Amino acid sequence: MAIKKLNVVDQTIYDQSGMPGAYLSSKVIYAFNGHPIGYVDTELVWTFRGMPAGWMNDGWLRSLHGSCIGFTRFAQSAPAHRAPITRDPPKTQKRRLPAVGARKAAPHKPAFKSTWSYTPLSTFLEWVRYQAGE
Numbered sequence: 001m002a003i004k005k006l007n008v009v010d011q012t013i014y015d016q017s018g019m020p021g022a023y024l025s026s027k028v029i030y031a032f033n034g035h036p037i038g039y040v041d042t043e044l045v046w047t048f049r050g051m052p053a054g055w056m057n058d059g060w061l062r063s064l065h066g067s068c069i070g071f072t073r074f075a076q077s078a079p080a081h082r083a084p085i086t087r088d089p090p091k092t093q094k095r096r097l098p099a100v101g102a103r104k105a106a107p108h109k110p111a112f113k114s115t116w117s118y119t120p121l122s123t124f125l126e127w128v129r130y131q132a133g134e
Contacts, residue, residue, distance in 0.1 A: 011059075011073070012085075013071070013121065014071055014083075014085050015120060016120070017083050020086065021125055029125075031129070032091050036095060043109070046103065047128050048097070048098045049131050050104055051104055052104060052107050058076040064107055066112045066113045069117045
């Protein structure tokens, strides 16, 4: 399955403390070193191996259970505590996207919570990247 790309401005995804962790570009989540991490289809975040990983909704990256993991500068509502964002690191050239595996069953959309997940953004991104075969 090919990932349909959109012409959208890159959106940095920040962690709970406002530090940049990755960025979203044309529905693909990239590390700042150019490695693709996962992708978004509708609101669901997927690994390239076909595992559902989380949700992207109203500028918030959320766990499969609906807790907040990260946010973009366009995030609306959610946690009362949202740290000021810091400067983005430079981006390097995007690497080629890996093949997209057959998707597992999509989970039911949870009630989105206004609390932060116990899983930090960096750990979430490492897991998604690991599932991509990196």
